[in-house]
Amino acid sequence: MRAGDVRALARAVSLVEDGAGARAEVLAACRAYAGGALRVGVTGPPGAGKSTLVDQMARWLRGQGQTVGVVAVDPSSPYTGGALLGDRIRMQGFEGDAGVFIRSMASRGAMGGVAKAAADVCSVMEAAGRGTILIETVGVGQDEVEVVGVADVTVLVLVPGMGDEVQSLKAGVMEVADVFVVNKSDAGGAERVEAEILAMQGLGVAREGWVPPVVRTVATSGEGVAELMMAVRRCAEWKKEHGLRARLGMSGGLRLDHLGVAVKSIAAARGFYEALGMSVTHEETVEHEKVRTAMLPLGESRVELLEPTEEESVIGRFLAKRGEGLHHIAVQVEGIDAMFERLTAQGVRLASDSVRVGAGGHRYFFVHPSSTGGVLLEIVGDAGEGGA
Numbered sequence: 001m002r003a004g005d006v007r008a009l010a011r012a013v014s015l016v017e018d019g020a021g022a023r024a025e026v027l028a029a030c031r032a033y034a035g036g037a038l039r040v041g042v043t044g045p046p047g048a049g050k051s052t053l054v055d056q057m058a059r060w061l062r063g064q065g066q067t068v069g070v071v072a073v074d075p076s077s078p079y080t081g082g083a084l085l086g087d088r089i090r091m092q093g094f095e096g097d098a099g100v101f102i103r104s105m106a107s108r109g110a111m112g113g114v115a116k117a118a119a120d121v122c123s124v125m126e127a128a129g130r131g132t133i134l135i136e137t138v139g140v141g142q143d144e145v146e147v148v149g150v151a152d153v154t155v156l157v158l159v160p161g162m163g164d165e166v167q168s169l170k171a172g173v174m175e176v177a178d179v180f181v182v183n184k185s186d187a188g189g190a191e192r193v194e195a196e197i198l199a200m201q202g203l204g205v206a207r208e209g210w211v212p213p214v215v216r217t218v219a220t221s222g223e224g225v226a227e228l229m230m231a232v233r234r235c236a237e238w239k240k241e242h243g244l245r246a247r248l249g250m251s252g253g254l255r256l257d258h259l260g261v262a263v264k265s266i267a268a269a270r271g272f273y274e275a276l277g278m279s280v281t282h283e284e285t286v287e288h289e290k291v292r293t294a295m296l297p298l299g300e301s302r303v304e305l306l307e308p309t310e311e312e313s314v315i316g317r318f319l320a321k322r323g324e325g326l327h328h329i330a331v332q333v334e335g336i337d338a339m340f341e342r343l344t345a346q347g348v349r350l351a352s353d354s355v356r357v358g359a360g361g362h363r364y365f366f367v368h369p370s371s372t373g374g375v376l377l378e379i380v381g382d383a384g385e386g387g388a
């Protein structure tokens with residue numbers, strides 16, 4: 001797949017989507033190479049021209065020599081005539097062009113939610129070296145709004161004469177839009193929608209620094225698509241410069257790495273988890289931390305049981321003071337240095353004075369419980385950042 005084999009990419013995407021046994025392994029392997037693509041979310045009401053626009057954006061990117069991945073979270077998108085048909089489908093006009101890889105997925109029922117499923121497919125496409133990933137989603141339901149969080153830059157497609165339909169869009173979608181598109185601007189009335197958007201921006205949804213531009217397009221002819229892509233790039237660059245993790249808060253950028261549970265005895269505690277159907281895959285004593293750990297995978301995360309080897313240790317003191325229980329939550333992030341800087345800048349109380357390097361080579365730091373609602377939070381870098 002890394003060498004550009006499209007069939008291998010299709011198989012990997014299927015493995016990740018189907019939730020079968022190899023899923024976690026494939027994902028973990030892909031994550032080591034993920035993070036390099038620009039993910040562009042294209043959202044808006046049904047019929048606004050999202051699919052037509054995505055097709056044009058893909059064409060434009062191909063013209064620039066880029067490879068493209070398309071994730072359509074919309075069963076009605078015309079790439080397939082049926083979202084569940086799978087990976088052999090090609091967007092009209094891209095047959096035979098391995099540079100555009102399209103995957104449609106149903107918007108409901110996926111394991112762990114559609115946003116997570118979309119994020120996972122993005123990770124695989126990224127690992128396969130796709131330069132830009134276009135994610136089409138209908139901006140009407142909560143599921144779909146969450147998909148937007150998987151993207152670095154979000155494009156909201158509106159059309160003239162929408163009137164009440166604008167109101168029917170989730171308020172959340174309006175707020176996350178980085179670029180507004182007035183599509184079907186050949187139909188007349190574009191000025192009015194544009195004026196409505198500008199008026200709305202005046203009403204306090206404007207965010208610091210980046211004012212979402214409004215771009216007019218005619219998706220059927222490709223008019224305005226170059227301008228749109230420029231606006232998307234400017235936004236991506238702006239976010240990068242400002243250290244903004246566009247995917248923050250969504251499964252694309254953050255994920256639960258593990259839960260650390262302090263126990264008096266691993267031998268006594270593991271029985272419950274085993275009865276639950278989990279199993280210990282790895283046990284280890286970390287000498288310098290005076291702790292013995294047992295790892296129990298849980299989806300892509302894991303529970304870590306922590307047993308002190310001495311009373312005078314972090315876990316030993318925790319047990320003496322608070323008793324057995326949740327000791328910390330570990331969250332994996334992309335861009336741990338930027339995260340450290342941002343939290344520091346925001347005055348969050350950290351329990352580490354810098355990003356540390358752990359025994360296995362992984363990088364981490366701790367956030368003090370007084371900033372998190374009472375739980376010690378470990379932030380772990382992702383595998384691609386000099387991790388183990």
Ligand SMILES: Nc1nc2c(ncn2[C@@H]2O[C@H](COP(=O)(O)OP(=O)(O)O)[C@@H](O)[C@H]2O)c(=O)[nH]1
Nearest residue numbers: 046047048049050051052183184217218219220
């Ligand atoms: N006149 C005009 N029709 C468009 C334009 N963009 C898309 N359409 C048409 O609008 C319909 C819906 O487009 P589609 O891309 O499927 O919308 P989606 O539901 O948002 O993905 C199709 O018949 C398109 O050909 C445009 O800019 N102008």
Ligand SMILES: [Mg+2]
Nearest residue numbers: 050051077078
């Ligand atoms: Mg569509």
